Each structure stands twice: as structure tokens, then as C-alpha cells.
Amino acid sequence: xxxxxxxxxTKAVLWKVVLEYREKRKMALLRNNLEYENxxxxxxxxxxxxxxxxxxxxxxxxxxxxxxxxxxFEAKDVKEAREIIEKLAEGKTKIIxxxxxxxxxxxxxxxxxxxxxxxxxxxxxxxxIMGEKExxxxxPAIHLTPEEIAKxxxxxxxxxxxxxxxxxxxxxxxxxxxxxxxxxxxxxxANAITSDGKILILExxxxxxxxxxxxxxxxxxSGFEKIVENLESALKIVKASAIWGTGQDFPVxxxxxxxxxxxxxxxxxVVIGAQGAREVNLILIDNGRTKLLKEGFEELLYCINxxxxxxxxxxxxxxxxxxxxxxxxSKGIIFAGFxxxxxxxxxxxxxxxxxxxxxxxxxxxxxxxPELMKKLRGYLEKENLQTGVNKEMIENIREFGNPFGxxxxxxxxxxxxxx
Ligand code: SF4
Numbered sequence: 001x002x003x004x005x006x007x008x009x010t011k012a013v014l015w016k017v018v019l020e021y022r023e024k025r026k027m028a029l030l031r032n033n034l035e036y037e038n039x040x041x042x043x044x045x046x047x048x049x050x051x052x053x054x055x056x057x058x059x060x061x062x063x064x065x066x067x068x069x070x071x072x073f074e075a076k077d078v079k080e081a082r083e084i085i086e087k088l089a090e091g092k093t094k095i096i097x098x099x100x101x102x103x104x105x106x107x108x109x110x111x112x113x114x115x116x117x118x119x120x121x122x123x124x125x126x127x128x129i130m131g132e133k134e135x136x137x138x139x140p141a142i143h144l145t146p147e148e149i150a151k152x153x154x155x156x157x158x159x160x161x162x163x164x165x166x167x168x169x170x171x172x173x174x175x176x177x178x179x180x181x182x183x184x185x186x187x188x189x190a191n192a193i194t195s196d197g198k199i200l201i202l203e204x205x206x207x208x209x210x211x212x213x214x215x216x217x218x219x220x221x222s223g224f225e226k227i228v229e230n231l232e233s234a235l236k237i238v239k240a241s242a243i244w245g246t247g248q249d250f251p252v253x254x255x256x257x258x259x260x261x262x263x264x265x266x267x268x269x270v271v272i273g274a275q276g277a278r279e280v281n282l283i284l285i286d287n288g289r290t291k292l293l294k295e296g297f298e299e300l301l302y303c304i305n306x307x308x309x310x311x312x313x314x315x316x317x318x319x320x321x322x323x324x325x326x327x328x329x330s331k332g333i334i335f336a337g338f339x340x341x342x343x344x345x346x347x348x349x350x351x352x353x354x355x356x357x358x359x360x361x362x363x364x365x366x367x368x369x370p371e372l373m374k375k376l377r378g379y380l381e382k383e384n385l386q387t388g389v390n391k392e393m394i395e396n397i398r399e400f401g402n403p404f405g406x407x408x409x410x411x412x413x414x415x416x417x418x419x
Pocket of ligand 1: 179306307308363364365367
């Protein structure tokens with residue numbers, strides 16, 4: 001196992017969140033009259049069909065988006081994605097950003113450092129000022145207590161705050177309003193894209209609405225796997241993201257963007273750029289996704305990033321973000337294997353997965369992550385990239401027919417391995 005274990009305090013907070021989440025999700029499904037397995041199957045079929053037709057859906061989507069006035073770029077890797085963003089941001093300095101897992105793929109030291117980049121998601125903003133990495137895709141600052149956050153705010157902004165979530169949220173809201181009003185570019189992700197050219201972004205805080213509408217330029221970064229056939233399918237994904245992500249019936253806000261802001265209020269002459277973004281850019285990134293498709297890991301592209309699998313992962317509950325890479329958990333490790341390197345998958349604790357199946361049972365799109373993890377380990381074995389312990393076990397199996405080595409009848413083996 002690489003990296004440190006979570007503190008007992010963080011483990012206790014995580015466990016409390018999981019217990020509350022379970023109950024909320026159950027109630028949300030009940031309220032919506034949705035049967036757990038039926039809804040999962042429906043979602044699985046939507047994503048399965050979309051990914052099996054992804055090339056033609058992508059072509060259709062790009063053409064429809066362009067027709068609507070959205071600039072569409074395709075980036076084969078993070079380097080290309082960074083170059084596109086840097087070009088779009090030329091001459092501009094003030095950028096606001098909302099939560100985006102795909103942007104996390106692109107981000108690295110030195111990228112956009114000549115700009116003032118402000119996180120507008122409360123959890124991400126807290127992580128930014130604390131100099132911490134996010135610890136959960138939906139609840140990035142879950143590992144931090146209100147006391148720790150209030151202390152940092154005092155240090156950084158010289159403001160005495162009561163260490164209560166509502167006081168912190170209110171302080172950050174006022175602080176961010178100023179940044180948002182001066183921003184020139186807004187960067188966000190996308191939750192779903194339809195083949196007829198609509199981009200869906202969901203949120204609770206209202207910050208994404210501002211990021212996508214206040215600045216003149218909106219840049220959306222997304223993996224191409226977000227494309228689905230139609231709005232009906234996209235809205236099912238939005239609903240599932242809310243139920244499985246936070247146990248809500250539906251997100252507080254859903255933006256459906258189909259082009260730059262426009263008006264024809266004066267003499268019916270179309271003017272681009274009324275109150276929303278004048279320029280909308282979509283960057284569709286590959287970064288290993290085509291490799292996943294080619295190597296038979298297409299199920300990983302069904303992921304809607306709800307984070308439910310992490311809530312139930314026994315390994316994540318012990319080592320937190322040490323279990324994963326740019327994305328957390330088993331999904332993150334498998335993705336790292338194909339978007340970064342196999343070595344990265346090993347360093348992200350690929351061999352710590354227990355194959356308990358809790359992620360699979362709790363995934364709204366029924367991704368069999370343990371099975372994909374086993375498959376990935378096969379690749380690592382071929383590349384001779386197992387851990388030392390793993391190599392020892394393999395040797396023992398070859399030599400003694402069991403992973404423990406030489407055993408004596410009636411005695412417990414000297415070493416009971418753990419990766
Ligand atoms: S693998 Fe499934 S449960 Fe995990 S984030 Fe993706 S969709 Fe959600």
C-alpha cells in the first residue's frame with residue numbers, strides 16, 4: 001500500500017456521510033417511484049448504446065453544436081487541451097472556474113499560472129485556500145473541519161468567523177461575488193451532451209450558472225463519453241447524478257446550453273452576447289479514452305462521476321485520495337493506467353482493490369469496476385509491474401501451488417499476504 005492512512009477523525013466523518021447518504025438515496029428513489037435495479041438497468045442501456053455508437057454520435061453532436069454557434073475543439077491529450085485553453089485565454093487574466101473532473105485531468109503545475117484562476121465551488125475554493133487536494137468528487141473538502149477552515153480564513157483574509165458552515169459559506173459567497181464580477185473567462189465541465197447539440201450542466205450552488213453566463217467567454221471541458229443520443233437520456237443521467245451523487249431528487253439547477261447568448265429584440269436583428277457568454281467553446285478531450293475503448297474497457301466510459309462507488313469502497317475509507325489518481329477510487333486507477341501510465345496505476349494502489357463488489361452494487365450505471373481492475377492487473381503482470389508482494393505470491397503459486405509458500409500441515413502460514 002502506498003501513501004498514508006486517513007486520520008481516525010476523517011474516517012469518522014466519511015462514515016457519517018455514508019450513513020446519511022444511504023438513507024437519502026433510498027428516500028429519493030422511493031419519492032421518485034424508481035425501482036433500484038430497473039433504473040440502473042435503464043441507465044446502463046443508455047450508456048451502453050451511446051458508447052457503442054460514440055463515433056457517429058460525436059460527429060452528429062459536433063456538427064449540431066457548431067451549427068448553433070459553439071466553437072468545438074477536439075484534444076487528443078492533455079497537452080493539446082492545455083494549448084487550446086491557453087490560446088482561448090490569450091490576453092485575458094481573470095478566470096473563474098467551477099468543479100470539473102476533466103479540468104483536473106488537464107491541470108498541472110505551471111498551467112495558467114500567469115492568470116488569476118479562482119475556484120467558485122465552495123468545497124474546491126476551500127481546498128484551494130487551504131492548499132489541499134480534494135478528497136471526494138462530490139464533497140471535495142469533506143476531510144476538513146469548520147474549525148480548520150475558519151482558522152485558515154483568519155490567517156489568509158484576517159477575518160474572524162464563527163466556525164459554522166453557514167458563516168463560512170456566506171463569507172465565501174461575498175468574496176467570490178467580487179471575483180465573478182471581474183472575470184473574463186469561465187471554465188466548467190459538462191454532465192451530458194446530446195447528439196443534437198445541447199450541453200447539460202448540473203449544480204446545487206448556483207456558481208456554475210454564473211461561471212457559464214457572467215464572463216464573455218465560456219470554456220467547457222468534457223470527455224467525449226458524455227455524449228448521449230437525446231435530451232431524454234441526458235435528463236435521466238442528470239436525475240441519476242443527483243440521486244446517486246447526493247441523494248437528492250434532482251439538482252437545484254440544470255443549465256442546458258445550446259449556443260452563445262443572443263437577442264433579436266431590436267428590429268429582429270440577431271445580436272450575439274446579451275447577458276450571457278458571447279463566446280462558448282467546447283473542448284472534447286480523448287486522453288486515453290479511445291485506448292480504453294480499443295482494449296475492451298469501454299464500461300469505464302459509462303461513468304457519470306457521481307462518486308457513489310467511493311462512498312462504499314473499503315479501501316478509499318482507509319487511504320482516501322491515495323487510492324486513485326486524477327480521479328479517485330478504482331475508476332481513477334484504471335483511467336490512470338490508460339491516460340497516464342501503467343506505472344501510475346500501480347502507484348495509485350491498483351493492487352489494494354479487494355474485489356468486494358461494493359462499488360459495482362452501488363454504481364448507477366452498473367460498471368463492474370472489480371472486473372476491470374482484474375483485467376488491468378493482467379496488463380500490469382505482462383509488463384512486470386506488480387508489487388514486490390504480488391511477485392512473491394506469484395512465485396509461491398508457481399513453486400508450491402499456494403500464495404503463502406512452504407506450509408506445514410496444521411500450522412498457519414508464516415506470511416498471510418496483503419498487497
Ligand atoms: S463508477 Fe459508477 S458509482 Fe463510481 S463515480 Fe462512476 S458512475 Fe458513479
